[in-house]
Amino acid sequence: MKIPVLEIFGPTIQGEGMVIGRKTMFVRTAGCDYSCSWCDSKFTWDGSEKDSIQMLEPAEIFDSLKEVGGNKFGHVTISGGNPGLLKQIDSLVDLLHQHQIEVALETQGSRWQNWFTKIDDLTLSPKPPSSGMKTNFTTLDYIIERLHKEQDGHFSLKVVIFDQEDLTYAEQIHERYPSVTLFLQVGNDNLEANENESLLSDLLEKYEKLIDRVMENKLLKDVRVLPQLHTYLWGNKRGV
Ligand SMILES: C[S@@+](CC[C@H](N)C(=O)[O-])C[C@H]1O[C@@H](n2cnc3c(N)ncnc32)[C@H](O)[C@@H]1O
Ligand SMILES: Nc1nc2[nH]cc(C(=O)O)c2c(=O)[nH]1
Ligand code: SF4
Numbered sequence: 001m002k003i004p005v006l007e008i009f010g011p012t013i014q015g016e017g018m019v020i021g022r023k024t025m026f027v028r029t030a031g032c033d034y035s036c037s038w039c040d041s042k043f044t045w046d047g048s049e050k051d052s053i054q055m056l057e058p059a060e061i062f063d064s065l066k067e068v069g070g071n072k073f074g075h076v077t078i079s080g081g082n083p084g085l086l087k088q089i090d091s092l093v094d095l096l097h098q099h100q101i102e103v104a105l106e107t108q109g110s111r112w113q114n115w116f117t118k119i120d121d122l123t124l125s126p127k128p129p130s131s132g133m134k135t136n137f138t139t140l141d142y143i144i145e146r147l148h149k150e151q152d153g154h155f156s157l158k159v160v161i162f163d164q165e166d167l168t169y170a171e172q173i174h175e176r177y178p179s180v181t182l183f184l185q186v187g188n189d190n191l192e193a194n195e196n197e198s199l200l201s202d203l204l205e206k207y208e209k210l211i212d213r214v215m216e217n218k219l220l221k222d223v224r225v226l227p228q229l230h231t232y233l234w235g236n237k238r239g240v
């Protein structure tokens, strides 16, 4: 069963969340059921790169990972778009595991797939109000319940923060799922910037402000505050 792929790149460091800093390859699938106002990967769903989508069998993705990353990696992150839309990723996960490669997933938690239980590092990133999206909590509850019961690996929540309303949303998430590790991530609202110096100082300031606000917050006690590390190093560059 073929998988729609837009990018295969790495090895690079995982710039976000629960395995930040980890050496990993990326497979970026095409298509998303959301359309976040600030999405940094709009090309996966806005039609602008529909002619570049490759329909690949899991074995072809594995070959391509080897071609790009040689034998320098032991971890692959599947992101998108929303890879959670694709039932056929199941056999890619199995194939990677057969080769002793660990697998991470980035998804917003809007759809369940049975193969989620096999993911080693699963990030659920529900979207705060600034995105313009609305969380279906029935679905998110279901996903988190099934992961608690059936997942072999680890999972966490990651909420991107742009403003005070987003922080209130993060409080609700933390209160609803107190036992799930929660990461708060600095939002990048400067997606057009190609001058890294000013983007960096801007993002550093945002990181510091977010830290200040979270430190003062009485409801957000057991949380981790992180930058989107790859943007601090390489700005809005693709494929890193
Ligand atoms: C591009 S998304 C793809 C995976 C999945 N659709 C999701 O949203 O979780 C990967 C991660 O990047 C985050 N992200 C997207 N745009 C961002 C931005 N402008 N600033 C900070 N994080 C962003 C998302 O919230 C998500 O956690
Ligand atoms: N280095 C790096 N880390 C990332 N973490 C999540 C990413 C994503 O776009 O899903 C991403 C990405 O595109 N690059
Ligand atoms: S859910 Fe993820 S890929 Fe989809 S629009 Fe939002 S940030 Fe972008």
Ligand SMILES: [Mg+2]
Residues within 6 Å of the ligand: 040, 041
């Ligand atoms: Mg990204």
